[in-house]
Amino acid sequence: MTSPNDSNKNNNSANNEAGNNTSEKQNGMLAGILERASKSGIGRKKSTPNPVESAVAKDMAEIHSNPTKLRLAFLGGGSFGTAMANLAARNGCDATLWVRNKRTVKAMAKTQTNKKYLPGYKLDDRLKYSHDLAATVKDKDIIFIAVPGLAFRETVKNIAPLISGQSIVSLTKGMEKDTFAMMSDIIKEVLPEVNFGVMSGPNLAIEIMKNMPSATVIASESEPLRHAVQAALHSAFFRVFASDDVRGVELGGALKNIYAIAMGMAAAYEVGENTKAMILTRALAEMSRFGVEEGANPLTFLGLSGVGDLYATCSSELSRNYRIGNMLGRGMSIDAAVKKLGQTAEGVNTIQQVHEKATKAGIYMPITHALYAVIYEDKAALGVALHLMEAGFRSDVEFVMAHDHSNAALTAHMKNSSNSAKDNTKDDAKSKNSDADK
Ligand SMILES: NC(=O)C1=CN([C@@H]2O[C@H](COP(=O)(O)OP(=O)(O)OC[C@H]3O[C@@H](n4cnc5c(N)ncnc54)[C@H](O)[C@@H]3O)[C@@H](O)[C@H]2O)C=CC1
Ligand SMILES: O=C(CO)COP(=O)(O)O
Incomplete structure (x- = not known):
């Protein structure tokens, strides 16, 4: 499989002669930043496919032509978990929404609505509901997690013994309290062998329920997983773009x-x-x-x-x-x-x-x-x-352009000018006094 980095390398060498000046200029503009990003390796490193990845990878061609083959679990019955599970069911995937409260599950199955979080929006008839975590997670291709950040570790720990070949995708946009862990850090820590991704974008749940055109990004180091998520959720109302910068997207x-x-x-x-x-x-x-x-x-x-x-x-x-x-x-x-x-x-x-x-x-x-x-x-x-x-002078877009972002030279110059202005004022005052003395 060719990684995006490989294809960049090829393009770069093909354009080497003609593009030398431009690329030097860009290197100058992005000085240090991309290097630091790639050195740290987070979100850019391509790991070798693990046994879990192969579960989605082996059916990739078939999934693409027929996403209904995908078996998906959505954990978390709030507004976003429900909206995403509904999209998948509408695309014809085998989608189950897990909600921890048994009574809520019964009510959702009966009314085909999420009365608390998305009142008034009818859910797809094909969406299944369950409060049985083990049954929901078993034999699935992908498990999407949409619980709040503060409940994410607990949820991953609860499903850990149930994971055999499933991939995990976080839909959560939070950070763990006190540890500063992102959701992908938690997945890596609790389930180091598991193939994972994160999905994030401008996705207000209610607008998605209203079929207002929207788009999102699935980020994963695994190309098969990115494709599988695109196949599962992509529609004329909801475009799913791909990225391999897990850290940046999250x-x-x-x-x-x-x-x-x-x-x-x-x-x-x-x-x-x-x-x-x-x-x-x-x-x-x-x-x-x-x-x-x-x-x-x-x-x-x-x-x-x-x-x-x-x-x-x-x-x-x-x-x-x-x-x-x-x-x-x-x-x-x-x-x-x-x-x-x-x-x-x-x-x-x-x-x-x-x-x-x-x-x-x-x-x-x-x-x-x-x-x-x-x-x-x-x-x-x-x-x-x-x-x-009133904060000091700063540069614009300093995060991509190589500036002295403290603007030290300008600040020093302004300080000097104001000091010499003060000195001049003192000198003026002195000379006025001495004139007066005369
Ligand atoms: N609502 C939205 O428009 C979007 C939300 N998100 C993200 O999705 C995540 C979930 O948010 P929402 O669905 O909006 O939240 P919500 O407030 O609508 O619902 C949270 C759901 O999580 C459940 N929950 C809480 N603790 C739990 C636990 N320990 N175990 C199992 N379930 C638990 C609650 O019962 C509730 O069903 C958040 O990180 C949010 O930032 C992302 C994109 C859009
Ligand atoms: O992330 C969201 C939309 O993309 C939802 O934002 P709120 O969690 O602030 O509702």
Whole structure:
């Protein structure tokens, strides 16, 4: 199998002569960043297919022409697990949705709706429901997990003894509390032999239920798994794109929740479009900067799972994170806002994890730190926002362009000019005094 890296190498050598100047220029522009991303190897390394991968791989050609062969489990009966299971069932796959509560399962099977999380939306007749985890997971090709980040490890541990040849795909956009583990880290830790992927993108569940055209990204090192997920979920309403940057795609989905909270809060203050554009764009810079430190490819943040999801969640009241921010902006405490929402808002925990990690690692994340100060240190939002605006000179798009991002030279120059202006003023004053003395 040829990896995307191999084909890049071939293209590069074919274009070597003609493209020398351009490629030097690009190397200069991306100086160090791509190198750091590839050195850390996260999300870029191609592992040798393991026995689990071969379960999907061996049927790949058939799956492509006939996705109905796929047997899929969806764990987590909230809005997203239900929406994705429904898409798969509608595509004709053998799809089972596992929900932990027996009574809820009975009600869903009877009414073919998810009354609590997606009220009023009829689910496909072919979707099956179960509260029996072992029966749901057994003999499946792919297990999609859509439980909140805080319940992810427990869920993976519960299915671990049931895994024989299944692949796992995380749909969760969270981070584990205190460990800073992403969901793919948890899968690797608990089930090191298992073939896995993560799916993330601008996918507000209710819009998907309304058949509003949407797109997402499946990221995995395994090409067969990427294809199988595309075959399972792709439709005229829902496009599934592929990536091999697991870390970048997963971080995009988790980090954007922080900024959806910031934007919801800003909206409560009735900020203008310029302000929203500034927050969104500087959020993207922060996400990419953090991503690079974590071994992601910064260019992934320009895709659906980065800027795409950032835009969707920062602009919509359908986003639970946005709604939390809005309630905070209207003066509610974080505990009261979470209680009122009554659904998952991953950003509440992600702010804490990223604040802590960025502080320890010295990663410049001013918006995240500012939000943390407002939410968890009870600082006044307007004062914190003013402080952000008064921060020193920075460069634009410094996460992909090689800049001196502290702008040290310019800052020093400004300092010198202001010092010499002060000296001149002193000199003027001195000479005025001495004139007066005369
Ligand atoms: N709702 C959306 O539009 C999207 C959500 N996501 C992500 O999907 C994940 C799940 O979110 P939603 O479905 O929206 O959440 P939700 O708040 O709608 O539902 C969460 C579901 O998880 C279940 N659950 C909680 N703890 C559990 C445990 N220990 N074991 C088993 N089930 C448990 C709850 O009973 C509930 O059914 C989150 O990480 C979210 O960021 C991703 C894309 C879109
Ligand atoms: O991730 C989402 C859309 O892509 C859903 O966002 P919320 O979790 O903020 O509702």
